Amino acid sequence: MQCTRRVLVRSLGRRPLSTPSLRPDFVEILGERYATDPITNVTPSILSKVPIRLHTQPSHPLNTLRTLIESNFPDFSHLSSFSPVVSPFKNFDELSFPKDHPGRSLTDSYYVNKDLMLRTHTSAHEVEVFREGQTQWLLTADVYRRDEIDGSHYPVFHQMEGARIFEATTQGMKEVEEDNFRLERDLARSNIVIDDIPNLSATNPVQDVHDPVHSELVARNLKLSLNTLMLRLFGGASSKENPLRVRWIEAYFPFTSPSFEVEVFFNGKWLEILGCGVVNQATLDTAGVQGQIGWAFGLGLERIAMVLFGIPDIRLFWSQDQRFLSQFSQGAITTFKSYSKYPACFKDVSFWLPQATNLHENDFCDLVRDAAGDLVEDVKKLDDFVHPKTNRQSLCYRINYRSMDRSLSNEEVNDIQKQVIEKLKTQFGVEIR
Numbered sequence: 517m518q519c520t521r522r523v524l525v526r527s528l529g530r531r532p533l534s535t536p537s538l539r540p541d542f543v544e545i546l547g548e549r550y551a552t553d554p555i556t557n558v559t560p561s562i563l564s565k566v567p568i569r570l571h572t573q574p575s576h577p578l579n580t581l582r583t584l585i586e587s588n589f590p591d592f593s594h595l596s597s598f599s600p601v602v603s604p605f606k607n608f609d610e611l612s613f614p615k616d617h618p619g620r621s622l623t624d625s626y627y628v629n630k631d632l633m634l635r636t637h638t639s640a641h642e643v644e645v646f647r648e649g650q651t652q653w654l655l656t657a658d659v660y661r662r663d664e665i666d667g668s669h670y671p672v673f674h675q676m677e678g679a680r681i682f683e684a685t686t687q688g689m690k691e692v693e694e695d696n697f698r699l700e701r702d703l704a705r706s707n708i709v710i711d712d713i714p715n716l717s718a719t720n721p722v723q724d725v726h727d728p729v730h731s732e733l734v735a736r737n738l739k740l741s742l743n744t745l746m747l748r749l750f751g752g753a754s755s756k757e758n759p760l761r762v763r764w765i766e767a768y769f770p771f772t773s774p775s776f777e778v779e780v781f782f783n784g785k786w787l788e789i790l791g792c793g794v795v796n797q798a799t800l801d802t803a804g805v806q807g808q809i810g811w812a813f814g815l816g817l818e819r820i821a822m823v824l825f826g827i828p829d830i831r832l833f834w835s836q837d838q839r840f841l842s843q844f845s846q847g848a849i850t851t852f853k854s855y856s857k858y859p860a861c862f863k864d865v866s867f868w869l870p871q872a873t874n875l876h877e878n879d880f881c882d883l884v885r886d887a888a889g890d891l892v893e894d895v896k897k898l899d900d901f902v903h904p905k906t907n908r909q910s911l912c913y914r915i916n917y918r919s920m921d922r923s924l925s926n927e928e929v930n931d932i933q934k935q936v937i938e939k940l941k942t943q944f945g946v947e948i949r
């Protein structure tokens with residue numbers, strides 16, 4: 517999650533495209549041209565994903581999952597056409613992210629230039645949707661984060677944001693109570709066991725501006741709505757003897773309080789599903805919404821789709837192969853049958869970095885993706901040391917190439933590896949060992 521799994525790391529080194537001679541004057545995104553500058557770190561491989569919008573492709577598992585979630589909130593507005601290009605202000609500041617939040621760094625996020633970035637989460641649109649006057653809405657979108665390469669991380673993924681606000685009046689709270697009563701009654705009849713925590717506590721506090729009674733009721737409504745959603749998504753096989761298990765965990769997000777995470781026990785494991793909380797009043801104030809109190813949640817679609825459809829590698833969502841695509845039909849959750857696992861091919865690369873240069877792992881991964889596209893399955897750092905005399909840093913990475921659709925020839929892999937080495941030399945000035 518944006519706010520819990522980030523470690524403060526900053527690259528001092530050069531970034532892809534930031535070397536003036538290698539940087540194009542502009543990049544084009546969804547038909548718009550944007551001037552580049554030394555901050556630009558979006559790569560061709562990332563930009564090629566922007567128009568695809570998997571969550572709107574007919575029969576795609578991510579689309580089916582989106583509609584399934586939407587069906588749990590039939591009275592909500594269902595939004596899905598917001599551009600991924602946003603200002604850092606909108607992605608972070610409007611949501612009360614501190615100035616030194618690691619998510620803002622160039623190693624964690626993709627910047628188009630110093631004024632614009634690719635959204636890192638769907639929460640980036642909270643203010644504008646509330647400003648439109650929407651009171652209950654779901655928003656689905658592609659989001660972008662720089663990350664390592666493995667079977668469950670991909671720099672583009674899809675999130676859904678959901679939010680609902682109520683009049684902060686006696687009448688408004690009566691409606692919340694009625695809704696809570698209805699949801700509670702339905703859940704009591706279902707095969708679900710909920711491991712709950714208090715709605716408010718000293719470590720997960722009510723906001724100063726909120727009446728604690730209102731905040732309690734809204735947090736309760738949030739929990740009941742999401743427990744109902746978990747039952748819809750994961751409760752298919754639940755029974756009296758084998759109920760669905762859901763647990764609530766205290767969390768922290770800059771733009772909600774109290775805040776929670778939800779986990780579901782599925783296929784023998786606890787899965788982290790979503791983050792949520794009572795919306796910071798500052799967010800609603802910025803949106804010009806007065807006298808309301810509400811909740812919001814954000815969930816990642818890939819992680820859920822991987823377990824529901826049995827999809828073993830996150831790259832498969834991007835596959836154009838009919839053996840993948842033809843297995844799915846709109847609205848149906850079916851188990852993916854792997855058509856074959858093709859052989860992996862490992863290549864190591866060891867190099868010296870120029871003095872006082874720092875290569876962040878995410879820089880390396882973007883460089884590999886630009887050469888290999890989705891033919892790279894996994895990247896691992898094998899070795900990292902600084903020579904005691906020259907003070908130069910030596911790095912060794914192992915790249916695991918594997919196609920999901922076919923066997924790769926030796927020549928093809930060698931060719932890609934050559935490109936990786938070429939890029940390392942031109943973009944980062946390394947000396948191959």
Ligand code: PHE
Nearest residue numbers: 517518637639791792813814
């Ligand atoms: N935007 C958060 C994330 O990406 C999730 C979230 C959404 C949390 C809404 C609280 C409220 O991790």
